[in-house]
Amino acid sequence: xxxxxxxxxxxxxxxxxxxxxxxxxxxxxxxxxxxxxxxxxxxxxxxxxxxxxxxxxxxxxxxxxxxxxxxxxxxxxxxxxxxxxxxxxxxxxxxxxxxxxxxxxxxxxxxxxxxxxxxxxxxxxxxxxxxxxxxxxxxxxxxxxxxxxxxxxxxxxxxxxxxxxxxxxxxxxxxxxxxxxxxxxxxxxxxxxxxxxxxxxxxxxxxxxx
Amino acid sequence: xxxxxxxxxxxxxxxxxxxxxxxxxxxxxxxxxxxxxxxxxxxxxxxxxxxxxxxxxxxxxxxxxxxxxxxxxxxxxxxxxxxxxxxxxxxxxxxxxxxxxxxxxxxxxxxxxxxxxxxxxxxxxxxxxxxxxxxxxxxxxxxxxxxxxxxxxxxxxxxxxxxxxxxxxxxxxxxxxxxxxxxxxxxxxxxxxxxxxxxxxx
Numbered sequence: 001x002x003x004x005x006x007x008x009x010x011x012x013x014x015x016x017x018x019x020x021x022x023x024x025x026x027x028x029x030x031x032x033x034x035x036x037x038x039x040x041x042x043x044x045x046x047x048x049x050x051x052x053x054x055x056x057x058x059x060x061x062x063x064x065x066x067x068x069x070x071x072x073x074x075x076x077x078x079x080x081x082x083x084x085x086x087x088x089x090x091x092x093x094x095x096x097x098x099x100x101x102x103x104x105x106x107x108x109x110x111x112x113x114x115x116x117x118x119x120x121x122x123x124x125x126x127x128x129x130x131x132x133x134x135x136x137x138x139x140x141x142x143x144x145x146x147x148x149x150x151x152x153x154x155x156x157x158x159x160x161x162x163x164x165x166x167x168x169x170x171x172x173x174x175x176x177x178x179x180x181x182x183x184x185x186x187x188x189x190x191x192x193x194x195x196x197x198x199x200x201x202x203x204x205x206x207x208x209x210x
Numbered sequence: 211x212x213x214x215x216x217x218x219x220x221x222x223x224x225x226x227x228x229x230x231x232x233x234x235x236x237x238x239x240x241x242x243x244x245x246x247x248x249x250x251x252x253x254x255x256x257x258x259x260x261x262x263x264x265x266x267x268x269x270x271x272x273x274x275x276x277x278x279x280x281x282x283x284x285x286x287x288x289x290x291x292x293x294x295x296x297x298x299x300x301x302x303x304x305x306x307x308x309x310x311x312x313x314x315x316x317x318x319x320x321x322x323x324x325x326x327x328x329x330x331x332x333x334x335x336x337x338x339x340x341x342x343x344x345x346x347x348x349x350x351x352x353x354x355x356x357x358x359x360x361x362x363x364x365x366x367x368x369x370x371x372x373x374x375x376x377x378x379x380x381x382x383x384x385x386x387x388x389x390x391x392x393x394x395x396x397x398x399x400x401x402x403x404x405x406x407x408x409x410x411x412x
Contacts, residue, residue, distance in 0.1 A: 004274065011272035012281055019285040026295065035297040035359045087356075163301060163359045175359035192355075 036175055039161045040190045043179075047188040050181060053156055054148035055116070058128035059139070065156075066185045068143050072112035074203055077179040078193075079162045081119035082131040087176050087193055091115075092135050094178055094196035099142060101200045108141050110207045117146040118157060118164050119172070159187075221256045225314070228253070236300050239361035244372035247290060247313055254317020265322040276323030280335040283316035283323070287339060291346045293357035300360045329388050336384045340377045347373030 024030060028045075032038040053065040069075045078095055080088035095113045102108040115137075117123035123131075123146050132144045147153050157164060164174040178199050180189040191199050228235075228249055235246040264270050265279075273279045289295050290309060298305040324332060350370030356363045 007272045008274040008277055011278040015278060015282050015285060019288070023289070026289070026292065033292050033294060034357045035294045038294050163297070165360060173360065173362060175356075 035161075035163075036177060036190075036192070040177065040192075043187060043190045047186050048159065050159060050185040050187055051155065053152050055145040056125055056148045057143055057145040058125055058132045060125040062148055063143075063145065068114055068145070069112070069181045069185050070183050072141070073110045073183045074206060075112040075114050075181045075183075076199055076203070077114045077116065077160070077181055077187075079116050079118055079157075079160055079174075079176060081117050081172060081174075082123050082127055083119070083171070085171075087174070090193045091176055091178065094194060094199070095142065096135055096137075097196040098200055099138060101196075102141070102203075105200075105204060107204060107207045108138075111141075111203050113137070113142040115142070115144045116156065117144075118153060118162065118174070120146040120150050120153065217259070221253050224253050224256070225250075225310075232306075239296070239358055239365040239369045240372055242296065242300070242361075243290075243369050244376055247309075248376065250310060250313040251317035251320075254314035254319075255321045257314070257318045258321040262322065264326040269322065270326070273319075273323060273326060275331050276325075276327035276335075277331065279319035279323030280327065280331070283320045284335060284339055284342075286312045286316040288342065291343070296361075297359050324387070332384070332388055336381070340381050343380075344374050344377045347371070347377065 026038075027033055028038055028041040032041050050065055050069065052067075055063050055065055055068065057063055069077075076095060076098060078088075078091040080091055082088075092115070095115060098111070099108070099113060102111050117128065128144045128146065132139065132142075137144060147156055160177075160179060162175060162177075164172050166172055176193045177190040178193060178195060179187050180191070180199065180202065181187045189202065191202075228246070232246070235241045258265070264276075265273065269279070290299075290313065295305070295309075299309040300306070327335075347370045350357070350366050350373065352370075353366065357366060361369075
């Protein structure tokens, strides 16, 4: 190593180490390159507590996020808007699949389903009721609701790390996941929108040996 | 206004213009990655005109053969190819600012480093970058899932095509620059670059 090159080698080493550490931190140890993947890992590493947020359900009843999840030992939460023609359909069919599987397994009383709309302006209780009929939601185990106070929407999206961007044509660009929450309002896992089978396995295992 | 003043101010004006267009550019993944990022890089490139040579003394000291400059620029480029970094740049102003600063810096560094590097060193970094970008481009086209929370799937496909096209353009530009003087000229440049430069006096 010539003395003239020494500062360059040192700088190079610093850049390589900094890049490695930076990428390691950003990607949760090189295991997530997407925001959804990173969120799943972040929630698995440190579960989050859901706050009390006022909701109104498809039957027009006032309720609360914490109260809804307290109804069952476990709840699967999905955030959608009913006009959506893309990823929400995937989440709705995932929850629909879960409703059938949980019933078949005889554990429907242990696991509730909760669909939350982030479009309270259009998704009024009447619209949510139509939606519930369309997806054949069983009102005992599957709650479909939206925020009672539109000002709470931001807080709701923040807790779930859901990004919603209006696309200018009345639709939204957004992400999603199947969030697993326990009866104390602790969100301990976020699975991909189409990972209903995985969600069932996790929940069935938890219900059988909590 | 004198020519020198205009030259000095022009990149800043271009950057301000880009800032005004930012909301529009970042609405789509394609314009964000294939238009905005290369334009920021170009502004950085513009900040290193011929008279700046291989850069200020402090940089020359730690950037022999352009090694550090190229490596840092490659690292910056890698970060902004990650879907989660792109999402964060759209949603968090601080990350967005970091993106602008780092990509402009990488443009500046690459132009200065090209002058300090032999064709062999240049080709190592340029081909590595091209390989990485083209691979990302192909992955973006093939990924069945949306990778960025803020962008749509169809947009992702177009971005993939755009990244592959960008790779081809960059390779063409680099080959034109590197072999402009012919292989012998390029070799001569490399020899010149190996000549020890006197260390700056404080």
